[in-house]
Amino acid sequence: MRIVIVGGTGNIGTALVRQLAARSSQHEIHVVARRQPVDADAFPPGVESHALDLNDDDLRPLMSEADAVVHLGWLFQPSHRPDVTWHNNVVGTRRLLASLRPGRASTLVVASSIAAYSPVTNHQSVEESWSTDGASSAAYCREKAYVERLLDVFERDHEDVRVVRMRPAFVFLRQAAAAQRRLFMGPLVPGSLMRADLVPMLPLPRDLLLQAIHADDVAAATAQALHLDVTGAFNLAADEPLTGADLAAMCEARHVPVPPRLVRAAVSAGWRSHLVPAPPRLFDALMSLPTMDTSRARAELQWSPAVSARDAVSEFVAGLRSDEGGATPALARRAGGRGRWREVLTGVGERADVS
Numbered sequence: 478m479r480i481v482i483v484g485g486t487g488n489i490g491t492a493l494v495r496q497l498a499a500r501s502s503q504h505e506i507h508v509v510a511r512r513q514p515v516d517a518d519a520f521p522p523g524v525e526s527h528a529l530d531l532n533d534d535d536l537r538p539l540m541s542e543a544d545a546v547v548h549l550g551w552l553f554q555p556s557h558r559p560d561v562t563w564h565n566n567v568v569g570t571r572r573l574l575a576s577l578r579p580g581r582a583s584t585l586v587v588a589s590s591i592a593a594y595s596p597v598t599n600h601q602s603v604e605e606s607w608s609t610d611g612a613s614s615a616a617y618c619r620e621k622a623y624v625e626r627l628l629d630v631f632e633r634d635h636e637d638v639r640v641v642r643m644r645p646a647f648v649f650l651r652q653a654a655a656a657q658r659r660l661f662m663g664p665l666v667p668g669s670l671m672r673a674d675l676v677p678m679l680p681l682p683r684d685l686l687l688q689a690i691h692a693d694d695v696a697a698a699t700a701q702a703l704h705l706d707v708t709g710a711f712n713l714a715a716d717e718p719l720t721g722a723d724l725a726a727m728c729e730a731r732h733v734p735v736p737p738r739l740v741r742a743a744v745s746a747g748w749r750s751h752l753v754p755a756p757p758r759l760f761d762a763l764m765s766l767p768t769m770d771t772s773r774a775r776a777e778l779q780w781s782p783a784v785s786a787r788d789a790v791s792e793f794v795a796g797l798r799s800d801e802g803g804a805t806p807a808l809a810r811r812a813g814g815r816g817r818w819r820e821v822l823t824g825v826g827e828r829a830d831v832s
Contacts, residue, residue, distance in 0.1 A: 479505040480703065481543040483531070483573060484550025486510040486519075486805035488653035489588060489645075492696035493547065494520055500700060507539065509550070512806035519804040531569030536576035545584035545703050548573060553660050556748070556756045559616040566620040567627070574631045577638070586641045586702050587628060589710065591688065593621040593644060596765035600686045600718070603767040605644070605710040612762035641702045645695045646688035646714035646769060649789040652803035653692065654796025655810045661755045663747075672798060679730040681721035682737040688714040688769060691784035691792070701778040712769035715782040715789060727791050737764055 480497060484490050485508035497504050498521035506524045513528045520526065527539060531550055540546060550573075552565045570587075577585065592615075595608040609625040611618035625642070632640045649657075690713055698713050725732035737760075744760045747753030774780050784792075795801075802810030 478503070478703070479507070479542060479544045480547065481507045481509060481539060481545070482547045482549065483509045484548065484588075485526075486512065486514065486807040487549060487551075488648055488650040488656070488692045488803075488808065489695050489699070490549045491519075491652070491803060491805060491808065492650065492692040493549070493699055494524055496693070496696045496700050497703075498524060507543070509536075509539065510805070510807070514805045516804040531572060532565055536573060537580075540573075540576040540582065541580040543577075543580065543582045545586070546573075546577065546582050547699060547703070548585070548587045551588070553617060554754055556616065556754055556759075557751070562616050563620060567623050570624050571627055574627060578635060582638065584639045584641070584703060585631075586643065586699055587624070589625060589642045589644045590617075590621045591644055591646050591712075591714075591766055591769055592618045592762055593625050594767050594769075596762075597767040598765075600684075600766070600768045602770050603712075604770045605712055605773055607767060612766050613758050615756055615758035615762050617759060618762050639706070639708050641708060642710040643695065643699055643702070644710055644712050644769065646690050648690055648692050648695055649793040650692035651792045651796035651801050653801075653808050654793055655800050655802040656808045657793070658797055658800075659754070663752060663754050676728060676730050678733045679721075679725040679728055680733040680735045680740070681724060682740045682764060683721075683734045684737070685721040685724075685764070686718045686766075686768065687720075687724065687763075687786075688718045688766075689786040689789050690715045690782060691789040694780075694782040694784055694789075697783070698774055698778050698780045701780050705778060707777050711774040711778060712771045713774055713782075714769050714771050715784060715786040717786065718768055719786050719790065723787065724790065727787065727794055 482490055482493060485494055494506060494508060497506055508524060508526045509529045511530045513526055529536060552562045555561055592612045593609040594612055595610040596612050609622050611622035628640055695713055722732040741757050741760050744753060745757035748756050800810055802808055
């Protein structure tokens with residue numbers, strides 16, 4: 478099978494490439510990313526890497542020969558420039574879908590998100606049939622919801638293509654710790670700050686509930702979707718959701734419950750001053766996310782998570798403290814020296830592929 482993985486240099490992408498290469502030597506794996514790895518050992522032997530940009534480059538020559546396409550490419554930053562993320566995430570996805578026809582690809586797997594779901598109260602449990610209008614008006618949620626509509630149209634117009642949508646919870650990987658720190662905490666916040674002696678208490682919103690999953694488990698479910706005759710959406714999450722007290726314990730800190738409005742105010746002030754890259758509307762989404770029922774993935778994909786939510790987050794925290802990075806530009810430990818100050822002062826941020 479000739480598989481093209483768009484955005485294969487991020488946390489899910491690198492995990493998927495490893496799993497597919499290990500499953501079968503018969504797979505012909507092609508990775509598409511704007512920024513190419515410098516390290517020759519970034520991918521297993523035989524994997525071909527292509528420097529292509531969803532925004533501008535002609536994708537048709539590569540896509541026309543694919544048997545299956547996995548779309549993981551996504552920009553989370555710059556959050557102060559939603560026009561940039563919209564053009565890559567939404568317009569880029571539309572360009573990708575257009576490049577598949579005419580072509581021989583019979584399978585399309587796309588990374589959606591828990592954030593695509595419409596808001597709920599009290600973390601209501603939902604199956605895949607729950608509406609996908611976005612958990613808030615944050616650009617990330619809005620763009621994920623719009624891509625769901627693009628897939629609706631593509632699925633209607635191309636009945637010969639098997640379309641699968643993966644909707645994972647928050648995805649963690651030790652090697653992605655440095656990259657995710659930059660994306661959510663900012664380029665000037667060192668991961669070593671998470672030491673217990675420096676952060677003795679962790680103020681977190683009351684009623685916080687977080688579903689998490691390890692990147693390897695998302696990759697395993699995606700690999701199953703490529704090889705089984707399934708269609709539609711699949712919720713992906715590990716075990717029981719984590720509370721604020723759980724998260725504090727993993728950081729070896731005392732949990733201090735605080736009203737959500739105070740946390741939002743702090744996030745908003747940090748974002749407006751360009752010190753925190755995550756916008757306040759993303760916090761709104763966090764507090765209104767559903768709890769996903771993963772029964773369908775377990776039954777139809779013959780899948781179950783190998784890593785608990787607690788272990789996935791604990792691994793991530795350990796990666797934060799050691800400033801862990803990966804071998805691809807998207808997961809690199811450093812994003813560039815003076816560029817960090819530019820991110821803070823201008824809010825432009827790094828164009829990081831989060832998948």
